[in-house]
Amino acid sequence: MTFDEFVGQLEWSDSALVGIDWQQIRTLPLFAEMPTLELEQLLMSGSVRQIYTGQKVFRQGQVAEEFFLLIDGRLKVTQTTAEGRHILVRVVHPGDLFGFAPALQRHDYPGTSVAAAKSLILCWPNAVWTSMIETNARLATNAMKAIGQRLQEAHARIREISTENVERRLAHAILRLAEQAGQEDGNGIRLDLILTRLDLAALTSTTQHSVSRLLSAWESQGIVESGRQKLRVLDKARLQALADGQSWDNSD
Amino acid sequence: MTFDEFVGQLEWSDSALVGIDWQQIRTLPLFAEMPTLELEQLLMSGSVRQIYTGQKVFRQGQVAEEFFLLIDGRLKVTQTTAEGRHILVRVVHPGDLFGFAPALQRHDYPGTSVAAAKSLILCWPNAVWTSMIETNARLATNAMKAIGQRLQEAHARIREISTENVERRLAHAILRLAEQAGQEDGNGIRLDLILTRLDLAALTSTTQHSVSRLLSAWESQGIVESGRQKLRVLDKARLQALADGQSWDNSD
DNA sequence: CGGGCGGTTGATCCACGTCAATTTAGGTGG
């Protein structure tokens, strides 16, 4: 069976797969410069799964038997400490690998992943990781770049938590989300994922209360528009100024 | 020229190289399961450099033309923010790769690396990275594991900064250093590297003042012994208890 | 022996976390 036959077959055999843009997947940075044949075999060897908002893909501590690629939608990866405090490790965007414990030499998942929007994922058994890395140098370097990218993001976050106050951190976090998961629609940028105040707090190392207070203040200044589990950036420039540390007064 | 001839030659041509345990380098996790011939070629293609305490290997922002392997000694990697605040990104231990900007798709070094002990490093031009990764699958996976390891450490740090108070964080940091760079010598564990209060502060996201106060308090309780740029753990169990959050009173 | 960096220690202050009470928005089932 060729890849195209495979795709053709999928489309009528499983409604969840209708609308998957396989061409776009093939152009992901992760798969850059990978021989078409190998890539198609790889994609065919994975299975597609649909995840509804709020549904979990894997849980913290669970034995890791698969790794994943987010095709469409949005996921949150969270961790809970022994004392019961939460942190939001990262937001997963389309095209991102996630839950790749084997690369980290772990046998369990270090966090829990929950869909923050209706999502479509591709899953492979762990064994595929090893073989695919070893048989395909391109993919190995691409995967390494992806992890390297995340390492840099983690360092950036450490830098922010260590040196910036809550307002700046929150502004930074929201700007980043707007960049990565924002949908421009005439009236500002809508964040295309479900995020509670608690999530934002867990992302910026603060409390839901501080987040709430700041968002309220910003809303009254017309910088953002925030409702229950939703958020819209109205004045990106002002937000950027806050992120840069210019906590100006409202006399323009 | 064979590897052994190469090593033999080095030993009389450069006094800095005397005493390098090449056998030990060959058994590094990074080089695990790598064909001997390729590994020897790789080692031969790098150059050895000796770094004195306080000396810098590279500076933040400098164009990255080489990547490095720490053979012996200890390095600190620091970052300075635009506002002039410092963070200590990590401590480099023997066997660690560092300054590998190419893997992160950067053309400059994101931080500055300074020797915190007399150190010996191996350097390669960046081009070697690409070729060595692509021709040697083993090395690629090993390197990825190493980076994955660091990603997990970064996440652990984020978790600590976000959820633990200064005392616990500092206890954790010192315990980790004792584990990685500690030298047991009859009377506690001596940390084999130069670390100022400011360094410890930059490592735990606090101020030199808080670090100083805590160390003073701990010293009076016989948990540590701290002097100018040096540190010794006397009571690891107590320190561990502090790290675990048991802030007991001194009635034993 | 003097200058400077690293360290200590006290006094003060405030950004934020904590605690507590209330409101609001969805979702759900009758």
Next chain:
DNA sequence: CCACCTAAATTGACGTGGATCAACCGCCCG
């Protein structure tokens, strides 16, 4: 379609951990 229920969000009052400011000490090195 409304009434109810629960989770999310808001808002105020309060307390405090730890940052900041300031003064001083003392070990090293030149």
